[in-house]
Amino acid sequence: MSAETELSMSTETVSIEDVVLGMWRALSARDWEGLKTHLSDDCIYLDMPVGPAAAAKGPDDIVKRLKIGLEPLASYENFDGLLVENGSDAMYEHHEEWHWASGESAVLRFVSVHRVSGGKITLWKDYWDMSALANHAPPSWLEDFATADMSWVYDATGEV
Template identity: 85%
Template sequence: MSADTMTVQDVVLGLWQALSARDWDGVKAHLSDDCIYLDVPVGPAAAAKGPDDIVKRLKIGLEPLASYENFSGLMVDDGSNAMYEHHEEWHWATGESAVLKFVSVHRVVDGKVSLWKDYWDMSALANHAPPSWLEDFATADMSWVYDATGEV
């Protein structure tokens, strides 16, 4: 399927299928060069911009997991923007697990995601993650941080 024949929903679902498989190159292939990723609970001052930095950001949380999976839900779109209700299941090697409910908003331009905003309850993660989770995050490579204040 070419970018011309792909729907917004095809692009968004392709991105999430790649992310669920932790196929980092597949994730990058769905993002525009100037795509902004915003984890809304963290705020726009800690966004990521561009496929490489977005993947760096995603890997901080997802790469250390023993298993991770996205479960599809309702998606609505207006032809260029999609709202996607879904949930993720995170499992750590130490036995902890969390179910995280999301609404993700995506803008798709020319067959690529150009804006990605995740709305979710961070306490659902913090309440179920291993005690070292925040410490690990605090010592992670933060070179991806992009201040998107005023852009999103």
């Protein structure tokens, strides 16, 4: 069997559920390299409260974006919820728990929308209440975000 045929068969046998939940397991473990394997080269990620003008595109920039919020945490965990799929699209209701070394913590409830093609996530949109984070995060959280590397910013207006 050729490598091309093998690759084609392997992507056909991977379910949307496996791709989406596999990505979330990698994120929950903050396994940045593992997370990238679930994202297409042109995947767009955005937090809907911020909007498409501050999206990230591609696995490397998506990880840069995610690290700003998650890497400084003392602990972070995603908790599974309802996953509904329809063709290439999936909606995933879940929650995350964030804990800072300074003692603050937050529970963030999400609905994430994913589009999967060829065994990879090509679009990832998170719908959540940003005030739930801002009301529980330490004061330094927004300051740290404001001084972070923003080279990942991609304007996805008109694409999502």
